[in-house]
Amino acid sequence: MSATPAPPRRAAVPARRRSAGRTRQARAAWLLSIPFLLLFLVFTAWPVFQSVFLAFTDATRRDLRSPFAVDFVGLENFAQALADERFRKAAANTFYFVLVGLPLTLVVALAAAVALNKGIGRLRSFFRLGFYAPVITSIVAVAVVWRFLLHPDYGLVNEVLSWVGITGPNWLGSTTWAMPSLIAMAVWRNFGTAMIIFLAGLQGVPASLQEAAALDGANAWQRFWSITVPQLRPTILFISVTTMIGYLQFFEEPFVMTDGGGPLSSTLSASLFTYEEFSFGNYGYASAISYLIFVVIAAVTVLQFRLLRERD
Amino acid sequence: MSTRRTRLVVALGLAAALSLTACGRSDTPEGTGETDAEEFSSDDLQGEIEMWAMGAEGEKLPALADAFMADNPGTTVNITAIPWDAAYDKFANAITAGTTPDVAMIGSTWSGDFAGQGALEPLPESFDTSGFFEGAVGTTMVDDVAYGVPWYVETRMVYYRTDIAEAAGYPEVPTDWEGFQEMAVAMQGQPDVEWGINLQPGGEGSWQQVLPLAWSAGAETDDAEGFHFDSPEVLSAVEYFQSFFTDGISDPNPPEGQTEADFTSGRIPMFISGPWMMSLVEDLGGEGFAELYDVAPIPSPDGSTSHSFVGGANLGVFTTSENRDLAWSWVQYLSDPATQVEWYGQTSDLPAIQSAWDDPALSDDPKLAAFGVQLETALAPASYPSWTQVSAAFDGEMEKIAKAGADPASSLAAVQETADELGTGQG
Numbered sequence: 001m002s003a004t005p006a007p008p009r010r011a012a013v014p015a016r017r018r019s020a021g022r023t024r025q026a027r028a029a030w031l032l033s034i035p036f037l038l039l040f041l042v043f044t045a046w047p048v049f050q051s052v053f054l055a056f057t058d059a060t061r062r063d064l065r066s067p068f069a070v071d072f073v074g075l076e077n078f079a080q081a082l083a084d085e086r087f088r089k090a091a092a093n094t095f096y097f098v099l100v101g102l103p104l105t106l107v108v109a110l111a112a113a114v115a116l117n118k119g120i121g122r123l124r125s126f127f128r129l130g131f132y133a134p135v136i137t138s139i140v141a142v143a144v145v146w147r148f149l150l151h152p153d154y155g156l157v158n159e160v161l162s163w164v165g166i167t168g169p170n171w172l173g174s175t176t177w178a179m180p181s182l183i184a185m186a187v188w189r190n191f192g193t194a195m196i197i198f199l200a201g202l203q204g205v206p207a208s209l210q211e212a213a214a215l216d217g218a219n220a221w222q223r224f225w226s227i228t229v230p231q232l233r234p235t236i237l238f239i240s241v242t243t244m245i246g247y248l249q250f251f252e253e254p255f256v257m258t259d260g261g262g263p264l265s266s267t268l269s270a271s272l273f274t275y276e277e278f279s280f281g282n283y284g285y286a287s288a289i290s291y292l293i294f295v296v297i298a299a300v301t302v303l304q305f306r307l308l309r310e311r312d
Numbered sequence: 313m314s315t316r317r318t319r320l321v322v323a324l325g326l327a328a329a330l331s332l333t334a335c336g337r338s339d340t341p342e343g344t345g346e347t348d349a350e351e352f353s354s355d356d357l358q359g360e361i362e363m364w365a366m367g368a369e370g371e372k373l374p375a376l377a378d379a380f381m382a383d384n385p386g387t388t389v390n391i392t393a394i395p396w397d398a399a400y401d402k403f404a405n406a407i408t409a410g411t412t413p414d415v416a417m418i419g420s421t422w423s424g425d426f427a428g429q430g431a432l433e434p435l436p437e438s439f440d441t442s443g444f445f446e447g448a449v450g451t452t453m454v455d456d457v458a459y460g461v462p463w464y465v466e467t468r469m470v471y472y473r474t475d476i477a478e479a480a481g482y483p484e485v486p487t488d489w490e491g492f493q494e495m496a497v498a499m500q501g502q503p504d505v506e507w508g509i510n511l512q513p514g515g516e517g518s519w520q521q522v523l524p525l526a527w528s529a530g531a532e533t534d535d536a537e538g539f540h541f542d543s544p545e546v547l548s549a550v551e552y553f554q555s556f557f558t559d560g561i562s563d564p565n566p567p568e569g570q571t572e573a574d575f576t577s578g579r580i581p582m583f584i585s586g587p588w589m590m591s592l593v594e595d596l597g598g599e600g601f602a603e604l605y606d607v608a609p610i611p612s613p614d615g616s617t618s619h620s621f622v623g624g625a626n627l628g629v630f631t632t633s634e635n636r637d638l639a640w641s642w643v644q645y646l647s648d649p650a651t652q653v654e655w656y657g658q659t660s661d662l663p664a665i666q667s668a669w670d671d672p673a674l675s676d677d678p679k680l681a682a683f684g685v686q687l688e689t690a691l692a693p694a695s696y697p698s699w700t701q702v703s704a705a706f707d708g709e710m711e712k713i714a715k716a717g718a719d720p721a722s723s724l725a726a727v728q729e730t731a732d733e734l735g736t737g738q739g
Contacts, residue, residue: 062429062697064408086708152567173565175715259516263565264711280701281404 054287061281070284077288087289089265090273093179097269098247101183105243106236108187109194114224116195117202128199132192139189143256146185147172172258175266182253182267190246194239201235202228237308241301248297251275349434349457352640358386359635361414361642364403366396369417369464369625372658380645389642407431414633415642418626420451423459424695426628428738432459433629436640439647447622447690448664454695455536460628461647462664464655466586467620467683467690468520469607471593473581476502485608488615489525489552496561499581508561510571510583511553514711519693519703520621521584522710525549527619527691528612534694539702539731541724548613550713550720557714564715572596575605584610586623587662587683607682622690624664662687698737705730 050067055077057070081087112131116124134142149156150171158168171181205228213223229236251271254262260276261268270293277286365373370393377389392413394402400422406412407429418426426432435441435458441449448462470492472485480498496508512518523533531545540546556562563580572589574580576597583589594602609618627646629639645651652663653671662674662683669675669684693699706727712718 061404064404153570170565170567173567261708264715265708276704280704281697282701 051287051290054283055291056288057284059284059287061283063283073284077285078292080285081289081292086265086268087270087273090268090270093266093268094248094250094270096179097183097186097250098244100180101186101247101250102240102244104183105187105191105194105247106240109191109239110198110232112191112195113198113202114228117199128196131195134189135192139252139256142185142189146181147257150181173263175263178258178262178267182257185257186247186250186253190243194243197235197239198232201232205231233308237304240308241304244300244304245297248300249293349436350636351436351438352637354637354641354644357384357638357641359638360388360390361633361635361638362390362392363415363417363642364392364394364399364413365417366394366399366419366625368659369661370394375658376646376651376655380642384641387638389638410632412630412632414635414639415627415629417463418460418628420448420462420622420624420626420692421695421699423452423626423628424454424699424736424738425697427454427457427459428697431630431632433631433633433636434459435461439644443666444647444664445622445666445687445690447687447692448624448626451622451624451692451695452626452628460626461643463625463627463646464652464659464661465622465624465664465687465690466588466662467622467687468524468584468586469609469620469683469686470611471575471583471585471589471605471607473499473575473578473604474606475604476505476578476581485611486615487609487611487618489611489613491615492611493552493555493559493561496556496582497559500561502578502581504578505581507563507580508582509556510566510574510580511556511562511714513557513562513564513566513714514707514709516704516707518710518714519706520623522549522553522706523693524610524618524620524691525552528610528617534696536736538696538698538735539693540728541706541731542728547720547724550710550724553710554713554717554720558717562714576601587680588660590679591660607679609682609686617689618686620686620690622687622692624662694736696736696738698731698734701734701737702727702731 056072056074058073058076059067059070063070112127116127116131148154150158152158152168152170152173155168155171157171161168169177171177209227209231210223213227218226249271250269254260254267254269254272255275258267260272270289274286274289274293277289363373363377364370370391373391373393377391380389381387400419403412403416403418403422403426407426412431418432423432435452439458439461441452441458441461444462445465448465449458452458452460452462470485476499477483477485477495480495480502482495482498486492486495499505500508512521526533526546526549529545529549531543531549533540533543533546557564571580571583571585572592573596575583575593593605597604610620612618627643629636629643633639646655647665649663649665649668649671652665652668653673655661656663656668656673662680663669666684666688669681674680674684693703709718709723709727713720713723
């Protein structure tokens with residue numbers, strides 16, 4: 001516990017007394033950490049433990065009253081999930097969402113940040129607020145507006161398209177367009193956070209490096225790729241990891257926009273599938289899927305750290 | 313990360329240890345509940361009870377409770393309004409925790425679940441349910457024991473534009489499948505009409521439109537074992553349902569929330585829905601629109617008996633009630649014909665007891681009377697706990713039928729697989 005270096009005098013203290021003092025100190029430490037430990041055990045460790053336990057059992061809603069009187073089924077829940085056509089569809093949808101949505105968010109956020117950092121002078125704070133506003137707006141309110149915008153007959157999007165002679169689709173009702181619509185909404189909703197962090201990152205890129213490169217004849221584009229982006233590497237890593245963790249668990253967009261799975265389950269996400277199974281009361285199965293999602297997130301995060309870590 | 317991983321490893325170890333030692337289901341299924349009805353006394357009522365009710369009912373019940381309390385001095389009926397969205401979970405949690413109210417409004421598909429957990433009292437013998445709509449009474453039955461009494465009902469009928477139908481040469485709606493479809497085609501041929509009929513192309517709750525067709529074809533979709541969708545009757549109904557989409561009579565990708573507007577504008581002059589739609593289309597259509605539409609029964613293959621879907625809610629008393637005399641007396645008051653007519657006036661909830669329909673408030677409206685006739689033969693799926701999940705599977709397959717041209721036989725086989733796997737859900 002004590003962080004101060006032990007004074008040399010202490011070496012002279014007899015061993016017995018020293019150990020007694022340590023014991024007393026240790027006892028006090030334990031005593032003082034009991035409130036935290038209790039809270040941790042009851043509200044953090046126990047739920048994790050119980051959900052892991054559930055994942056290996058056939059527990060359902062009806063077992064709530066005696067949660068341990070259930071049968072242990074081994075890996076059956078996991079096998080069932082991997083064989084479940086609907087879960088595979090949900091997993092594929094989730095990867096689609098992440099693979100398209102994550103790069104798009106990064107590109108849009110970086111572009112906005114660079115523009116705010118360099119181009120737009122006077123209106124900077126106005127645009128910064130404008131781009132960040134979707135992040136702090138309630139998704140429910142946002143969903144109402146987006147559903148209205150995307151309405152096939154009266155929506156603004158199709159109205160604008162009709163000016164140039166294009167008949168827009170029923171965005172949220174089409175198996176092809178429902179997911180891109182949700183991705184567009186998610187990018188719009190989330191790039192603000194990334195943009196703010198990129199802005200901070202851009203401030204940290206030394207101006208001297210840029211100047212030196214400019215003196216050596218590098219144009220703006222070359223400076224961006226050879227100076228700015230490498231300098232932003234830690235920022236990119238941070239943003240891509242946090243955004244990806246969020247996107248792998250995407251749930252709100254389909255929940256509010258397409259009432260769940262959308263047309264022919266084309267917007268069913270893995271988290272939404274878990275939610276459905278929980279609401280059916282299949283606690284064992286749903287817990288197993290939650291852990292599958294957890295494992296995937298952990299694996300992809302490790303991969304990202306590998307790919308984007310600092311190179312010497 | 314690392315702390316989370318360590319935690320996971322520790323938890324996995326604990327789970328493995330525990331699974332080896334502690335648990336396992338007991339051989340006897342627990343909580344099948346009482347099946348013997350106990351009588352109640354409505355003399356000398358006093359004390360306090362708590363009732364939960366959802367939606368508009370929860371908001372309007374206090375007025376009835378006041379009237380009841382005025383008739384029975386010394387009693388208190390507390391009404392707690394709970395939102396529909398959260399209702400099922402709230403009940404499920406309350407049953408687990410033993411904190412259920414005395415009386416509650418119970419969704420018509422929930423009885424099996426709650427009674428299966430031993431949470432509901434069987435209906436005392438002094439209640440005579442013969443006067444209620446048969447289909448509605450069916451939603452209170454679990455293994456031939458009634459666990460409550462129907463409170464209000466609703467059923468689904470075909471709404472159609474009389475003016476457009478007449479112009480298309482159909483003063484009457486054919487009651488057989490073939491004639492009905494021909495009528496939809498004929499109406500689609502009228503000017504400004506885009507689709508013949510608005511059918512829900514699968515998705516949540518679409519079984520409420522498809523199963524009535526199957527029942528009208530003579531299908532029995534449930535028995536003591538669970539649900540059955542592999543019969544030729546269900547198949548014929550699903551094929552009929554699909555033909556509306558493959559023949560271009562119904563829109564497989566309708567924009568949402570347009571049913572009323574499309575009906576009043578005549579763009580889609582038919583749809584299937586419940587009695588609440590009457591006021592919605594009349595409000596939207598403006599003055600005189602009530603003369604421009606009517607309701608007709610769900611068609612059957614040969615025009616014989618039509619079976620629609622009966623929905624609504626029941627009243628039940630929980631086993632945890634400490635004042636069951638008052639609880640059942642309150643339920644008795646609510647299901648009395650006179651109260652039911654009064655309640656209709658306050659909420660437009662249709663009475664579950666048939667004699668209340670003789671009141672001029674209901675019998676004078678021909679459309680309402682038509683709903684009354686349809687209710688006499690209306691059915692509901694068995695209230696097994698597995699129904700939520702089975703119906704979700706059914707709705708998902710119906711979406712493939714309507715939008716993706718899936719094969720009805722293989723779709724129904726897929727639903728049946730889910731149904732067989734889950735059984736009644738009471739095991």
